[in-house]
Amino acid sequence: MRQLVCTQCGAANRFPDDRDPRAAKCGQCHVVLLTGAPVEVDEAQLAKHRGATKGVALLLDVWAPWCGPCQAMAPQLEKAAELLAPDVRVLKLNSDEAPGAAQALGVRGIPALFLFAEDRVIAQQSGAMPASEIVSWTRKALTEATAR
Numbered sequence: 319m320r321q322l323v324c325t326q327c328g329a330a331n332r333f334p335d336d337r338d339p340r341a342a343k344c345g346q347c348h349v350v351l352l353t354g355a356p357v358e359v360d361e362a363q364l365a366k367h368r369g370a371t372k373g374v375a376l377l378l379d380v381w382a383p384w385c386g387p388c389q390a391m392a393p394q395l396e397k398a399a400e401l402l403a404p405d406v407r408v409l410k411l412n413s414d415e416a417p418g419a420a421q422a423l424g425v426r427g428i429p430a431l432f433l434f435a436e437d438r439v440i441a442q443q444s445g446a447m448p449a450s451e452i453v454s455w456t457r458k459a460l461t462e463a464t465a466r
Contacts (some may be wrong), residue, residue, distance in 0.1 A: 320373030321409065322351045323366050330370040336462040339374065339404035354403035356395055356410045364411055368437045375406045376434040377456055380425050382413050387446040388429045396447035402456055433459050 321332045324344035331351055333342045342351045358381065359367060367376060381388035388393055399408035413420040413428055423432055426444070433441040433456055441459035 321370060322374055323352060323363075324349060325353075325357045328363070328366060330366075332372075335373065352404050352407060353408075354400045355462075356399045356408040359409045359411055361416040364409065364416070364419055367407070367409060368434060369413050371407065372436065374404070374451075375440075375456075375460055376409055377402065377406050377452075378409045378411055378423075378432040378434065380411050380413050380420055380423065380430040380432070381428055383427050391429050391446040394449040394452060398452035398456070401449065401453050405460070406456060406463065431455075435460070435463055 319332050320335055320339060321330055322339065322342065323330055324347060325346040325348045327344060329340065329344055329346040331344050333339065339352045340350070340354070341350065344351055352374070362365070364378070379391070381392075395408060402408065409418060413425060423439070429444070429446055431443045431452070432439050440463040441455070443455060447455070
């Protein structure tokens with residue numbers, strides 16, 4: 319059984335593994351749960367996604383609006399999100415607006431990517447990357463994590 323948090327209302331939604339996650343809709347507000355686009359989150363929303371998402375990896379981009387490399391990577395992250403769906407949901411966290419979450423993750427430089435599986439960081443990477451590299455890095459880390 320997989321579980322995703324609705325990006326609109328915050329409800330946790332379960333759906334069977336054999337059902338295409340891209341077709342799943344929120345039982346509460348009826349929006350599509352997994353669009354293949356990055357989702358902006360604050361500290362509370364990040365905590366909810368981390369705690370309630372099951373069977374779908376989370377790729378978190380920690381960024382800031384003043385950061386040139388972050389701005390350059392934004393369209394690349396959008397492309398990567400499309401390519402990684404439905405196995406990975408991409409989240410974006412503004413480090414200026416969520417300094418506590420950034421500090422808790424140990425962010426030292428941005429942009430910073432954190433890959434979560436079942437609320438556990440399984441890989442992290444700093445620096446801007448093209449979409450192809452984001453996808454390769456994510457898939458490799460997921461493969462290595464399942465092999466352990």
